[in-house]
Amino acid sequence: MRVDADLYQRLSRRAAGADLSLSDFVRSVLTQAADPGGRYIYSSQDEILATCIQILSIVATATGQQSPKALEQAKAGARDMLLQRGLLGQEGAR
CATH class of the missing domain: 1.10.1220 (Arc Repressor Mutant)
Known part of the structure; x- marks a missing residue:
């Protein structure tokens, strides 16, 4: 192949x-x-992924309200991990 x-x-x-x-x-x-x-x-993972996204959105909103700086640090760390694993396209690398 x-x-x-x-x-x-x-x-x-x-x-x-x-x-x-x-x-x-x-x-x-x-x-x-x-x-x-x-x-x-991929269908068996769709519901799990949707639930994870909803949970992360709630956590991010709560964190951002309490500490915008902590939210920005967490987002940068997550972006780095996604890039390292090849899970973030070029537009997300910026």
């Missing part, structure tokens, strides 16, 4: 973020994509 250099780099970062070899990571993704039940591989 061949992929372009950009995709290879993004997959490598995601694998490293998951503490997996690139081969193990790609096998896992392909196994999910080839699910014999035909389910959409």
Whole structure:
């Protein structure tokens, strides 16, 4: 299987973020994509992700009201972690 250099780099970062070899990571993704039940591989995570986003929004709002400086520090730390794991696009790197 061949992929372009950009995709290879993004997959490598995601694998490293998951503490997996690139081969193990790609096998896992392909196994999910080839699910014999035909389910959409991301749908099982959608509700969890939505709940996490809502919780983080509430926490950020409360933190921002109490300490805007703490909120800015937390946002910068989160942005750095997302960048390191390849989970933030170029527009978020600014």
